[in-house]
Amino acid sequence: MDIELPAVRSKAETVVDEDLPPSTVEYLNYRAIERNDWNIEDEDLFEKAADAGLDERDYGVMEVERDESLLRAADQAGLKWPFQCRSATCSMCVGVLKDGEAEMDMNLFLEDEEVEERNMRLTCVCAPVSDDLQIVFNAIHMPYARDIARNRG
Numbered sequence: 001m002d003i004e005l006p007a008v009r010s011k012a013e014t015v016v017d018e019d020l021p022p023s024t025v026e027y028l029n030y031r032a033i034e035r036n037d038w039n040i041e042d043e044d045l046f047e048k049a050a051d052a053g054l055d056e057r058d059y060g061v062m063e064v065e066r067d068e069s070l071l072r073a074a075d076q077a078g079l080k081w082p083f084q085c086r087s088a089t090c091s092m093c094v095g096v097l098k099d100g101e102a103e104m105d106m107n108l109f110l111e112d113e114e115v116e117e118r119n120m121r122l123t124c125v126c127a128p129v130s131d132d133l134q135i136v137f138n139a140i141h142m143p144y145a146r147d148i149a150r151n152r153g
């Protein structure tokens, strides 16, 4: 019987150039999208967020080292991003990448399609690859994410 494992990329497959400067990460709270009646699919989502006068807990920019997880960087910045296991086995920390690239060094929860097509990332094990990226955090409140957490979890 073939067993299909979820998408996993080992650290060894990802070459981290330690000389690269930190990545600039623009973040947005999924709850702010709901409160403002925006849609996560909106092309101008981050432009609207930048103009909305949101609190820095909901929207802002932080620098993240290439070998640092997005969740850890958020912790260090004093932000309160949700998490539970910190080891890629739940989906409490899930975010949706809207621009740029960030890779997980392990993933024991998300299916390949959720990573590749829906751009979901477990922020506790996900480090930036591109110089700039945009991510919606607290995406566990998306209906789809809530469903998979309930059914898989």
Ligand code: FES
Binding pocket: 082, 083, 084, 085, 086, 087, 088, 089, 090, 091, 092, 093, 094, 109, 122, 123, 124, 125
């Ligand atoms: S906190 Fe559980 S997968 Fe990230």
